[in-house]
Amino acid sequence: MRRKTNPEAIAPYLKDASNCPPGAASEVVIPETVEELKAFLKENTQPVTVSGAGTGLTASRVPVEGIIVSMERFKKIGDVDEGTIFVEPAVTLEDLNVHLKGSGWFYPPNPTETLASIGGTLATNASGSRSYKFGVTRDYVQELDILLADGRSAHLRRGQTIDRPLELDDGTQLELPAVEYRSPQIKNAAGYFYRPGMDWIDLFVGSDGTLCLITGVRLKLRKAPFEFLSGILFMDSEEKCWNLVEAIRKESSEVIDPCSLEYFDRPSLIRLKKKFQNVPDKAEAALFFEQDVTNEEEFESSLEAWYEFLESQDVLLEDSWFAQGPKDIARFHDFRHQVPLILNEENSRMGRVKMGTDMAVDDDHFLEMMRFYRVELEESEIDYAMFGHIGDNHLHINLLPDKYQIDQARALYGRIVDQILEWGGTVSAEHGVGKLKKAYYHQMVGKETLDQLRTLKNRLDIRNLLGRGNLL
Missing domain, CATH: 3.40.462.10 (FAD-linked oxidases, C-terminal domain)
Known part of the structure; x- marks a missing residue:
């Protein structure tokens, strides 16, 4: 695992495409494997900001304190398997599109920024121009590999609903607290997605780096058109x-x-x-x-x-x-x-x-x-x-x-x-909330809902280490 502590080496990780002033961090950690990352998280006590490709527009990856975990080495792409494909979070949309060329399949979400990482698009539930018919990133996530802030992991599949506890790799289980909030029935990327009986996957997609680190995802594809x-x-x-x-x-x-x-x-x-x-x-x-x-x-x-x-x-x-x-x-x-x-x-x-x-x-x-x-x-x-x-x-x-x-x-x-x-609309339909739209998100959901969502966040990240300054 590489570690950067020189201020000049850290500087590129302190900003993104939002034009927000650069943040502050004492170190950048660059794990090579899931095992390295798990071991680090189990020992870590500092706030963690997850760093993707830096194409975000809401300052989600701009750290306010602590350390940065860069996922830049997680770039594996699997083979197409029955209309799905496994990718790691640092794979960019451009990487994926090039990989799929000539395969007879395509990945519909098409944000304007093709250099965005898949992990970043998952964090913000990104979409693009074709969402009118094809939907948003969340609609294409079939399986998800996650790490919580304390290093515990889970492999999530479609059909695993929040009605049942989240099973973690150490044998422990987590149940979500009661939440009365319901995400709007429109294109929406503002904060945590929540509806009764939803899949666990849906909660983590769009969570702006505040609930977990994503180490792998299996995406659903569509047949390429003529x-x-x-x-x-x-x-x-x-x-x-x-x-x-x-x-x-x-x-x-x-x-x-x-x-x-x-x-x-x-x-x-x-x-x-x-x-x-x-x-x-x-x-x-x-x-x-x-x-x-x-x-x-x-x-x-x-x-x-x-x-x-x-x-x-x-x-x-x-x-x-x-x-x-x-x-x-x-x-x-x-x-x-x-x-x-x-x-x-x-x-x-x-x-x-x-x-x-x-x-x-x-x-x-x-x-x-x-x-x-x-x-x-x-x-x-x-x-x-x-x-x-x-x-x-x-x-x-x-x-x-x-x-x-x-x-x-x-x-x-x-x-x-x-x-x-x-009119019952949303303050963010595709770019997420991050730090720049936080006040508007709070206005959108209200104080009572915010208190419930903080309880939800604390259930999954008890020390409040992930994504400080984002969303809540």
């Missing part, structure tokens, strides 16, 4: 785009069955036009759609059905783009992924702080939410860009305030949180 049918549709008003999303939901059938619906507002398109000059000048909004197709015959019938459907909608059809092959599909994904990259570069160049939302509501509040966003953003006079997973009612609003507007931007963010929670 092709993805995709297009970028442009409209001359935002409202027309929102109405199109509603129309697609109502039209949904075997032939019109998108896995992705991604939104771009006017400020996003203005920035994208610098890299994609053929974005039409009159476009006020755009919708990227993608649909998995199982064979060539289905591809032709689905494409025909989309054209026929779109002819009856308020789409700038002649100006819109439709993929003619894999290169176009890759270009459309690049179009989607360039938005946050452009904003990050812009912020860095201008020395500007970005405040990004990650909230979602249910379908019943979709149009109400979009109109609320428009009014609040236009009245604020703060620069912004809004894009993201509109099919899940999950938009990323990037507030881009000048220095004199910081307090105004925080107040606006707070008003958005208040309204989303009034």
Whole structure:
């Protein structure tokens, strides 16, 4: 097991992609095997922050004290076995996708950051653009190998519910305390998942490094499609785009069955036009759609059905783009992924702080939410860009305030949180809570629930060593 104590060697582990100020730690521990890690945890008495690839956006891996345990050496990938695959936590999404290429299988969760580690995506219950049809990380976890903070371990399988105690490797058993909280029935990555009769796996996925260390996972895969049918549709008003999303939901059938619906507002398109000059000048909004197709015959019938459907909608059809092959599909994904990259570069160049939302509501509040966003953003006079997973009612609003507007931007963010929670929504749909969204998470669940969740946390981590500063 490697150990780093030199401040210069520790420094890269003290930050992540959240732009949060670097944290503090006395040491970085890098185990090579599960046995080494178990032995270390049994002797350790210091707070532990688990370190993944550092792509997180909520400062979960930024330590407040103690030591860092880096899982970077856990990079094994197994073979596909009956539609599942075993991977260790430091395997990245890119590693997994390359490994599966040509196998006839694919892993549906596709966060924008392909260098994210599988362990990190498990910690935050990450998702991506295809969650509209395929769901989130939790839906694909079949088995989970975990270590508690004291070094005890468990191998979890689907079907092992919280109605029965958690069996640990030393023969002891743990029962969960009573929790009245119920996780919202929407896309959600805010804090502990809890529903009566759920599997133990579901509790640990999305727990933000506060309940366990993950040493291995068996993921469910899906049969790879013959092709993805995709297009970028442009409209001359935002409202027309929102109405199109509603129309697609109502039209949904075997032939019109998108896995992705991604939104771009006017400020996003203005920035994208610098890299994609053929974005039409009159476009006020755009919708990227993608649909998995199982064979060539289905591809032709689905494409025909989309054209026929779109002819009856308020789409700038002649100006819109439709993929003619894999290169176009890759270009459309690049179009989607360039938005946050452009904003990050812009912020860095201008020395500007970005405040990004990650909230979602249910379908019943979709149009109400979009109109609320428009009014609040236009009245604020703060620069912004809004894009993201509109099919899940999950938009990323990037507030881009000048220095004199910081307090105004925080107040606006707070008003958005208040309204989303009034509609029964979530403050984090895919990035987790970590340290940066903790106050909003507390507002979301309330004091009584927080007390119950602290009791749950203490049952699994009695010395409160894991993930100090995250969630609770």
